[in-house]
Amino acid sequence: xxxxxxxxxxxxxLRPAPLLFEPGPTEPEEEHFFxxxxxxxxxxxxxxxxxxxxxxxxAAERAAEYQAIAAAELADTRHxxxxxxxxxxxxxxWTPDYAAKMVEHGQxxxxxxxxx
Numbered sequence: 001x002x003x004x005x006x007x008x009x010x011x012x013x014l015r016p017a018p019l020l021f022e023p024g025p026t027e028p029e030e031e032h033f034f035x036x037x038x039x040x041x042x043x044x045x046x047x048x049x050x051x052x053x054x055x056x057x058x059a060a061e062r063a064a065e066y067q068a069i070a071a072a073e074l075a076d077t078r079h080x081x082x083x084x085x086x087x088x089x090x091x092x093x094w095t096p097d098y099a100a101k102m103v104e105h106g107q108x109x110x111x112x113x114x115x116x
Contacts, residue, residue: 065109067092071099072106 032038034052039045071092074083083091089099 068102068106069109071102075103
């Protein structure tokens with residue numbers, strides 16, 4: 001056992017410092033959409049917003065292809081845990097008819113991938 005002077009002193013408990021001020025409410029930040037609101041020149045605004053619209057369209061199409069591939073894989077009856085069109089529709093917030101079309105589209109995309 002150590003018998004140093006520090007060991008013989010009673011341990012003081014530290015208390016949190018009192019707050020001297022109340023934090024103010026945080027101001028909501030102004031919404032920014034790719035800084036389009038800061039573009040004053042209408043020509044530049046049209047160019048940039050068109051560029052973004054095309055990019056979003058391409059991204060949406062690509063995402064839909066992935067949805068179709070996933071739907072086709074989930075509906076594959078070779079797997080014991082395959083899902084029905086109704087179950088796929090419920091998961092993706094689709095109608096069963098749309099789920100069937102997406103499964104068919106996904107099957108076509110998967111066939112294309114195998115042949116490439």
